[in-house]
Amino acid sequence: MTLEACTELVRSGDPDRFGAVLVARPEDRPSLITLYALNLEIARAPFQSSEPMLAEMRLQWWIDRLAEMGMGKPPPLHDVLTPLWEVWGKDAGFAVPLAEARRRDCEREPLAGPDAVVDYVNDTAGQLMGLAAERLGTPAEARGVVADQALGAGLAAWLRALPRLQPWGLGLAHARPEDAIALAGIAQDTLHRAARSRRLLPRRATGALYPGPNVPQFLNGVLKGNINCFAQVPDITPFQRQASLAWLALTGRWWR
Incomplete structure (x- = not known):
């Protein structure tokens, strides 16, 4: 039950965030690695059963453990939860909303349109980047900048994953190209807005704010059709x- 297990999980399952972790200060890396390992596990939980009820039961296990940690109760020995507890302690409870947001994935219900996608991304990628950036010293007055960066990066990642999400019933209810273009436009706008306010954020938070490779080029390609x-x-x-x-x-x- 060591940090190495979380490191290997993130290295293989989320290489972009893993690479960004290496840019962070050495003393900040355990916080990011354990948080990103947790994110991978709760994102996978709804897909461990094709039955929505069973999938939600698996997700609920994570929610319950995080809630207990938030109340000061150590988790059972676990490859991810044990290192998370050692690094975050009671603050691990702040990740409960991140896990709760994955209930929709258990239901296998597509999103109605761009507004619903924005809400979903804010609740998932937005929560994740917010926790990471705050841990790395982002002040309260800069949370809106982080939210913009997270939404832009999260929408770009969601659009990249859309060919895999559609068959699972987790994409858009209607495959309208104009909806994808609208989402790419929102992503581009929020990333530009975050960039304009970048001076509000400490350099220490760099490792938490990385949007992934080739995001501007990808969004431009979507917008141009x-x-x-x-x-x-x-x-x-x-x-x-x-x-x-x-x-x-x-x-x-x-x-x-």
Whole structure:
């Protein structure tokens, strides 16, 4: 039950966030690694059964353990929860809303339109980046900047995943290209707004704010109609990922 288990989980399951963790200060990395490992586990929980009720029971187990941790009760020995408790302590309870937001995934109900997608991304990617950035010293007055960055990055990631989400019933109720374009526009606008207010955020928070590789290029492609998000979207190559993370490490620029 060590930090190494969380590290390997994030390395294999979320390589973009793993790369960003390496940019963070060494003393901040355990907080990010354990949080991102938890996020992977609760995101996977609804898919561990095709029966919505069983899927929700699996998710509820995580919610209950996090709530208990928030009240000061240590979790049972576990590859993710034990290191999370050692690093976050009672603050792990702040992740309960992050887990609660995944109940929709258990239901396998598609989202009605762009507004519903924005709400979902705010509750998932937004909660996650908010917790990470606050842990890395982001002041209260900058939470709106983090929320903008999280929404833009989260929408871009959601649109990239859309070809896989649609068959699961977790995408959009209607495969309308104009909805994908609208979401790409919202993502671009919120990322630009966050970039304009970047001075409110400490450099220490860089590792929590990274949106992923090639986000501006991807969003531009969707907006111009060159990328159909309901079909196969372009893969991120290892070179693109490495180059993007190298730029982040070299410059500390989480914005573009």
